[in-house]
Structure formats: structure tokens, C-alpha cells
């Protein structure tokens with residue numbers, strides 16, 4: 001796994017700081033490890049200053065240097081399609097109208113609020129739904145911005161669930177993290193706090209630090225929603241990160257995005273979800289790829305997603321089948337999509353298509 005970095009001592013390899021400080025951010029840096037294709041070279045040149053690149057040594061070590069279509073490469077190395085107007089013109093920088101009055105705060109569902117803590121990420125995913133923020137540089141919310149968010153939550157008693165996202169929310173300093181969490185915990189109506197973090201996938205070393213885990217444990221209940229997209233991302237290190245979180249009482253759930261060329265295959269998804277269950281991560285959502293400018297080339301059809309969840313049913317525990325969902329543009333909410341198993345209905349007589357084989361008549365006798 002560490003083929004490119006065999007000489008790096010284990011203490012450094014297991015250090016989150018080392019992983020972040022040694023991120024590969026230039027074409028020349030990347031060429032030391034990987035023979036780039038012309039599409040990738042042009043991709044890096046043409047996205048410069050618009051959609052920057054950064055890749056942790058750990059995530060780079062998962063790439064196949066021989067295969068330009070490697071799923072890790074597709075998620076981390078810029079390609080020309082990102083700036084191809086023909087492909088991207090139908091996308092919007094912010095299709096969900098996330099930007100509102102308080103910077104970083106989106107309050108769409110009454111009981112839940114989303115707040116982005118920073119624009120920094122360990123790796124800039126090429127399919128990011130918030131690609132628009134890449135251009136702001138690596139900027140962490142100031143104390144004043146955090147205070148106006150906290151004030152908002154205090155004033156809205158209907159908020160039970162605070163979702164901290166980014167960028168990479170768990171990349172902020174321990175002091176800032178503790179400031180946000182301790183203040184949120186002083187608000188009686190805040191029941192749960194969630195982090196949308198991809199660090200278990202991109203730099204799992206973050207969770208090898210007991211002092212950092214102490215903070216997460218202290219402000220329980222904290223949940224983590226992470227973002228594994230491909231079975232190759234489930235490694236000894238990512239499994240260790242998850243295990244350490246679970247031991248501290250932090251449940252880890254997964255939100256996959258359906259991406260063309262990366263995971264738009266029923267068998268890849270089946271393997272991904274089986275491997276997630278083995279490391280005790282529950283796949284909760286499979287998201288349809290959003291119409292975000294710069295990421296349009298990753299989009300597949302809705303039928304593809306339905307076909308995948310239909311394929312999974314019967315082949316893996318129900319715990320391993322996520323809800324396939326599409327986020328409606330304009331901030332109109334997430335909608336679950338499911339194959340239809342009712343093929344006919346006459347009053348209380350239904351005909352179901354079995355996920356195993358054949359059809360089943362089922363009279364639903366009313367007993368109310």
C-alpha cells in the first residue's frame with residue numbers, strides 16, 4: 001500500500017500533521033510518483049487557481065500508478081472535463097442555494113442546521129458538491145462568524161441536530177473545535193451534533209490521536225457521517241480510524257455519491273457496502289451526483305442508481321443498503337428513490353415482485 005513512501009518512518013506516516021504538511025499540490029510533485037496522462041496534465045494546468053489540487057500521501061498511496069482510470073485517481077487528480085464548458089455549462093456553482101445571511105449557515109429543515117467550519121480539505125475531491133468554495137483559499141471561520149452561528153442556533157429552539165461540515169470540519173484546531181462543541185453543548189435544545197467529514201477516507205491518521213478523540217468523546221452524542229466511495233478506500237488505516245471512533249462512542253455512518261467511472265457499477269457498490277459493514281460502518285445514503293459546475297462529468301442517470309439499489313436487495317443485509325436519494329435544486333430537500341415492487345393493485349389485493357424470484361399475490365386483510 002505504501003509503495004511510494006516506503007522510506008517514510010512509521011511515526012511520520014501515522015501522523016496527521018505529516019500527512020497534511022506533505023500534501024501533493026503541484027503537477028511536478030505528482031509526477032514524482034505517477035506517470036500522468038495528457039488529460040491529467042492539462043487538467044492540472046487548466047484548473048489552476050479555479051479548482052486547486054491537494055492530495056495526502058496516504059490517499060495517493062491508494063492510487064494505481066499504471067491505470068489512469070483508477071477510481072482514486074479520478075476522485076483526486078484534476079481532468080480537463082472540469083473546465084470544459086460543453087460539459088459544465090448546465091451545472092451551477094451553488095444549486096442548493098446554501099449561501100444565506102450568516103456565512104456558512106444553511107437552515108433548510110426546521111430541526112436541522114448545517115454549518116461549514118472551513119474551506120480547507122485534506123484532499124480536494126474532484127466531485128465536490130461545494131467546489132465553489134475551493135476558490136476562497138484555505139480559510140477557517142473566524143471567532144465572530146462562529147459566534148453568529150452559535151447565536152442563530154441559540155435563537156432557534158426548533159434546532160435539535162447541528163451538522164458541521166466544510167470543507168473539512170475536523171481539520172480545525174483543537175481549540176476552535178472545543179470552542180464550537182462546548183458552546184453548542186450549552187444550548188439545551190441541541191440534542192445531537194454531527195460531522196460531515198471525509199478524513200477517515202483521506203487522512204485517517206487524524207483519529208490516531210487520543211487527545212483529539214478525547215474532545216469528540218467529551219461532547220457526546222456526536223455522530224460522524226463519512227464518505228467512502230470505493231472498496232479500495234477501505235484499508236487497515238481507515239478501519240483503524242473507524243474502530244477508534246466507535247470505541248469512543250462515536251457512530252460512523254457513510255454517504256456515498258454515485259460517480260460515473262468511479263462506482264457506477266452494481267458489483268463495485270456491493271463490494272463497497274459489504275466491506276463497510278465489516279468495519280461496522282452503516283451505509284445510510286447513496287446520493288445522486290448533484291448538478292454542480294465543475295463536477296457535471298461525474299453524473300449518471302437516475303435509472304443507474306435505482307438499478308444499483310435493486311441489485312443489492314437480496315444480496316446483502318438490509319443494514320448494508322443505503323437510501324438512494326436526489327437532492328432537489330433550489331434547496332427543496334432530499335428525496336428518496338426506490339425501485340417499485342408493487343406491480344398490480346386492486347383494492348386490498350396486491351401483486352408484488354419478489355426481490356428473490358417471481359411474483360407474489362398478497363391480500364392485505366384490513367384489521368383496523
Ligand SMILES: *Cc1c(COP(=O)(O)O)cnc(C)c1O
Nearest residue numbers: 106107108109112113114163334
Ligand atoms: C442533507 C442536509 C441535511 C441533513 O439531512 P439528513 O437527511 O438528516 O442527513 C441538513 N441540512 C441540509 C441543508 C442538508 O443539505
